[in-house]
Amino acid sequence: MKKSAIAFITLPLLLLNISCEKGKAADAVNGTEKSDTVKTDTTEKTTTLTIDTVDFNKRMVALSNNDTTGRWPVKAPYPLPGALLPYNRIIAYYGNLYSTRMGILGELPRKEMLAKLQGEVAKWQAADSTVKAIPALHYIAVTAQGAPGKNNMHRMRMPFKQIDTIISWAKPINALVFLDVQVGHSTVKAEVEQLEQYLALPNVHLGIDPEFSMKNGERPGSKIGHFNAEDINDAIDILANIVRKNKLTPKVLVIHRFTQGMVKNYKAIKTVPEVQIVMDMDGFGSKILKKSTYLSYIYREPVQFTGFKLFYKNDNKKDWKMYSPEELVKFTPKPIYIQYQ
Template sequence: MKKYTLASLLSPFLFLFFSNCKQNEFNTEKTIAKDSVATKVTQVKKKAITAIDTADYNRRMIALSNKDTTGRWPVKTPYPLPGALLPYNRIIAFYGNLYSKRMGVLGEYPKAEMIEKLQGEVAKWKAADSTVNTIPALHYIAVSAQGAPGAANRYNMRMPFKQIDTLLNWAKPINALVFLDIQVGHSTVKEEVSQLVDYLALPNVHLGIDPEFSMKEGHVPGKKIGTFSADDINDAIDILAKIVREKKLAPKVLVIHRFTQGMVTNYKAIKKVPEVQIVMDMDGFGSQVLKRSTYLRYIFREPVQFTGFKLFYKNDNWNDWKMYTPEQLLQFTPKPIYIQYQ
């Protein structure tokens, strides 16, 4: 009679147990491998979504610097988040206020005529430089400096939100950006920008700030040219960056007007962050010689990130002056990427 030991009695069960363990181990390895591949694919997709083509970005920035030999341009800054407007697009903006025909072309003409004129300027720039896309913008003075203190003693006037809504409706059919421009008077950048956060959270709404009307020493706006420090500008950058992060938006564009040395102080301390693209906009009217000189002194020599140029239909064509053409401005170093018409 054959003897059965405990081991021999258990061996079939052990065989089955270890076989099942081996199969489970194999299945587990397959699952891990599958999950690993899936994770890598997800990571690749995520990387594609969350990163820009840095080589292409660098090429475009070098092209904008227009053969600068001083080392100032292009400016070394962090790469922007995906969806950045600059340097892939040139923005052509009409500036003004709907309450006034004297503050700029945006409020000077009836809507249909104004938009037709804007699209005409966009077409001129597109013809002059086909290397970048050209897009229209409505640059609206949302907070206007005033000669009287007003009830809040701010020496500014906040436009009703219904006007901003109107501009947004005008922008839609032509796929235009909307810029909300701030003239703080005796208020602050932080206070004025904060009350526009809901609008700035919209993907196509961006910001402009004007140091000309920032009266830190208590002067009446318009009686003296005002000033912003890097701290003032950084307040705007912080607010915009927070909006971009929280709402998961593409970078915001911040336009800063400038035509004197004192309008912007401590420019080297202006923050450069992936969420905000900074345009130093050469403001002021005059002859071509004067405007080129201003651009060289305050925009070219004090580089921040991108540059803009403001053109005045009336004041740049006064007397025997002639307003710059797109072809002429494209010869500047660096080439302006934001053009504003008033």
């Protein structure tokens, strides 16, 4: 996309000491895993039951909105039993507790925020009764920084007590928790590994943001960064190992994207039974521009599942109006992860 086509992009820093806005262009599986032991005269075999593949395939076709190009649904290994997708649509609130301007999570008081989130979940459930809508809190656990910091990494890791707070907030409404990472000059592997104790919890999942991955030493925010397939595969490997080690159901990995260059060599991104990948169409703008971005970078470069981000303020500026659930469920493919900022 030419620069003029995304002229409305701003490149803010998610700094803790600067007020800013992040502006960009824009039913669980019924079966459970069981093992049956089959004995013969000489051997003993263990057979692991998997998901209902007929039901899974039917749901994936429905999610693809009957796409005829062959892109959707994406061919990938079947997930482990207990997978969240495509059985649920995740409705997430995004933000950081240190700032009221990074997102709705952190902007509103806890009780008001949770009530508003539950209201959005109800709207999505009404818009598509075939998929269960469930809430999530998507917390920025590592923020990119303009200053290099003590480790010269241009990133700041949030205190674990803040993550504990978010997890405690999620419990009363049975919400998922996503921990989001902006690596700055660090790496996906280094930042995700330090969150392993939380990712080992059944309801905690991961988000990674290519925008602030500055591979050539630039200051975060001075240009749009990127991840390559190797970066994303590092996150997938860590999550898959956590799932296997702790005998968990699959983890969801959300990858933000609003330009073509933010994700390179997408065809080399691996798909495994332990991890479900969501390419999330990030960014604000007019409906026409956001749909165009979704078609250009999400629909045309399929990985596994898709997401869509909505901005309460920036999608409602000028003559713009935020997409409704009823409008978004008509997209091809239907987004299965929705994030509000």
